Amino acid sequence: MPLPTTGPLSYGMQLPIQSQSALYAEGWEAAATPADLAEIARTADRAGFAYLATCDHVAIPRRLAGAMGTTWYDPVATLSFLAGITERVLLMSHVAVVGLRHPLATAKQYATLDHLCGGRLILGVGAGHVPEEFQVLGADFEGRGDVLDETIDALKAALGPEEYPEFEGKRFSFSGLGQLPRPAQERVPVWVGGSSPAAVRRAALRGDGWLPQGDPRDKLPGQIARLRELRAAAGVEAPVVIGAITEPLYVGEPTWSVGRRTLTGRPQALAESLRAYAAMGVHQIQVRFRSRSRSELTDQMAAFAAEVAPHLDR
Incomplete structure (x- = not known):
C-alpha cells in the first residue's frame, strides 16, 4: 500500500511509549500503559495520519542505558496489537x-502481520548500531552493511507472492520451503533508514522509500539529489518515497517551555514552514509533538490534522 509521491505532503509519526530514549521521550511516557498507546493509535487512525511507526532493539547494554533507556517494545508484537x-x-x-x-x-x-492487517505494512529496515545486540544474537556487527544489503534482497523474495520463495546469496539461501500465509500486498514496500553515504546508496538501489535519520533541513536537498543521481545511474525507474523527520511541533502558543528547536505558532505558519520540505522533494514527513500528557498529545495530533494538514499542499 504505497504512499503517494504526488499531491500534499503525507504525515505520519513514530509512536511514543514504545521506545523511550532520553533523546526524545516525554516525562509522562514512563508511567504510560497499553491503553494510552491504543488511544494514541486510534487518534492517528481517525485523524488521517498516513502511518504509525515503531522501533526495534532486542536488548540495550548498561553502557548505553542512560541515553537510550531499556524500554523498546517488540515491533511485530506492537504493530500486530495496533492492527487489531x-x-x-x-x-x-x-x-x-x-x-x-x-x-x-x-x-x-x-x-503474517501484513496478512492480518489487510496489507497495511511498510517494512522499514536499518543497519543497527549496538554491537552487543549483534554479539549476543550471533549476528555480524562489523559486516552489518553487507548483511543488510543481502537481507533486503532475500526479504523481497521471501515477502513476494510465491508460497515457496527462492533466493541464493553469499550468506543466505533458501528454496523448496513453503510459507503461508502470504502478505496481503503483492509487494510489501521496503523503506531504508539512515543518512550515511552507505544508507543513501542502499535506499537508492534497493529501497521503495528513504527514511533519513535526523538530517537538518540544509543537508536534505543534497542528500535527496545524491539519492536520485544514484537511482538514475542504476536505471531504477520506479518511484521512491522520500521522507523527513521534522523538528518537534506544538500547534498554537505553548504556555510551557517546549525547547528552542520546537516549531510553534498558528496552523498556517506551521504549514508554511513544513511545506519547505515538499519544495526539497520530500513526500512524507514524520512529525513529533511536545506534550506533558497523553491527552495533550492526542489534542495536538487532532489539531495538526484539522488545522495544519489542510494547508500542506505542495
Whole structure:
C-alpha cells in the first residue's frame, strides 16, 4: 500500500511509549500503559495520519542505558496489537534491524502481520548500531552493511507472492520451503533508514522509500539529489518515497517551555514552514509533538490534522 509521491505532503509519526530514549521521550511516557498507546493509535487512525511507526532493539547494554533507556517494545508484537484496533493507518517498522535475524524468520513475522492487517505494512529496515545486540544474537556487527544489503534482497523474495520463495546469496539461501500465509500486498514496500553515504546508496538501489535519520533541513536537498543521481545511474525507474523527520511541533502558543528547536505558532505558519520540505522533494514527513500528557498529545495530533494538514499542499 504505497504512499503517494504526488499531491500534499503525507504525515505520519513514530509512536511514543514504545521506545523511550532520553533523546526524545516525554516525562509522562514512563508511567504510560497499553491503553494510552491504543488511544494514541486510534487518534492517528481517525485523524488521517498516513502511518504509525515503531522501533526495534532486542536488548540495550548498561553502557548505553542512560541515553537510550531499556524500554523498546517488540515491533511485530506492537504493530500486530495496533492492527487489531485501527482500520486504515499504515503500520511501519522504523526501523527493523533485520540483520539480527535470518530473513526467513523475519519474513514469517512480517508476512503474517501484513496478512492480518489487510496489507497495511511498510517494512522499514536499518543497519543497527549496538554491537552487543549483534554479539549476543550471533549476528555480524562489523559486516552489518553487507548483511543488510543481502537481507533486503532475500526479504523481497521471501515477502513476494510465491508460497515457496527462492533466493541464493553469499550468506543466505533458501528454496523448496513453503510459507503461508502470504502478505496481503503483492509487494510489501521496503523503506531504508539512515543518512550515511552507505544508507543513501542502499535506499537508492534497493529501497521503495528513504527514511533519513535526523538530517537538518540544509543537508536534505543534497542528500535527496545524491539519492536520485544514484537511482538514475542504476536505471531504477520506479518511484521512491522520500521522507523527513521534522523538528518537534506544538500547534498554537505553548504556555510551557517546549525547547528552542520546537516549531510553534498558528496552523498556517506551521504549514508554511513544513511545506519547505515538499519544495526539497520530500513526500512524507514524520512529525513529533511536545506534550506533558497523553491527552495533550492526542489534542495536538487532532489539531495538526484539522488545522495544519489542510494547508500542506505542495
